[in-house]
Amino acid sequence: MGPSDWNIYLLSGDKFENKVKFDLPPSFQIPNIGVAPIRVLGSAINGILCIYDYNGVPKTTVLWNPATEEIIEIPLG
Numbered sequence: 001m002g003p004s005d006w007n008i009y010l011l012s013g014d015k016f017e018n019k020v021k022f023d024l025p026p027s028f029q030i031p032n033i034g035v036a037p038i039r040v041l042g043s044a045i046n047g048i049l050c051i052y053d054y055n056g057v058p059k060t061t062v063l064w065n066p067a068t069e070e071i072i073e074i075p076l077g
Contacts, residue, residue, distance in 0.1 A: 007021055007022075007024075008021070008022045008038075008049075008066070009021050009022065010022065010066070022066045025051075025071045027060050027062060027073065028051070028053060028060065037053065037054060038051050038052065038053055039051065039053075039054045041061075047065055047066070048063055048064065048065050049065075050062070050063055050074075060073065061073070061074040061076065062074060
């Protein structure tokens with residue numbers, strides 16, 4: 001699995017037959033490659049996800065609401 005294979009989907013329906021792909025926030029986009037490997041911390045609360053890139057050391061952490069596209073970057077340290 002390469003960086004361009006990282007995606008987030010909203011699944012719904014009795015058998016999860018409905019699928020909507022979300023575009024990750026710009027801070028996770030890598031030009032000419034795709035997106036950085038990410039992790040989701042916990043689960044969505046009121047539709048808000050806490051996601052961070054992780055390639056050995058976390059670099060970017062954000063609270064992201066895919067419905068409104070609002071992004072709040074969390075400072076590290």
